[in-house]
Amino acid sequence: MRLNKFHAILFCVLLPLAVWSGIVLARSFHKSVDVTKVLRTLPKEDRESLEWWFRHFWASSYVIFGNKPMAFHGVNTVEPYNPEILQVHGFMDSICRLHQENFAQIKGVEAWEKHKHLFPSSRFIILENYSQGHVTIFVINKPAFLTQVEENIDYFREVLGNNTTPQQVLDDCLQSNDLYKDVLKNHDGLLGILLGFGQHNAKLFSRRCQITDANQPKAFSLTKKPLIPSHGFSTLDEELTDIHSKFGRFDDIEANDFNPLFLSLPGFVADHTSPETKKLKTEYTQQYKKIVKIHKNKDFLEITLKQFCSP
8 A cells, every 4th residue: 555655656756757858858859950961961952942942932931930820832733744734834834934933832842741851840830731733831830820729719619619629720730631621611710810810800801701602603502591791781792892991901011122032921801900900010020020130141941940940
């Protein structure tokens, strides 16, 4: 009996110590990643592909260097020389050489797939959702992601269920190959919040999508309830007109200042009369200046991956 009690006390003492040691070990592992040294071991072509990819996925800078919960970027995975689309790419090339740009993005995705195990991160996730001929890349800031879900948990539970938790939403995103459809149930409001657009803007955008969708001709249904105007509006068209009158581009003020990153503010529609939007404009402008300063006269890929791997 005394022995069992002793073991219980010993367990209570050693367990927190073991957990703490594990955390320290994990952090030290991430600190031990010598990004500069690792990059020197990569083929020159792969380094160039990775840099091009991260540079052109510029919204990810606000995730990695700021507090934007998530950003995404779509890439067509069909090769430019595929006979099925050769004529299409030939036409695109004749007007703006778009297919070379897409090919460079494909090479960037392939380079990341090949070398991502060399750049572990405890704070960030790069997630790929593949579909036929297309891949959507998500960059997720885990702490910011969890915070946004927690701050808007009632809204998430309204759509996803009463037992929804922030960690569950994140875990489901990591396990799904269609984050928007399977996890967020095609809900534009939830997606907008996770993209850092603010609750007010996300809900307003979602409502606009609902009304626009309701105005589209559909097959007759006895089960689906017709959409009705929100409080204060007599018709859906009146409500939609009001939303359009409020919405404007969030990045309407040029912020790039000819910076070598060609960085701008995140692009989405926002209600500029909303206090939340004004707060977001201040925060993102500060992050913009910080990102430009961090990268000034520095190796872009090295600085980005050092931040990505930081504990």
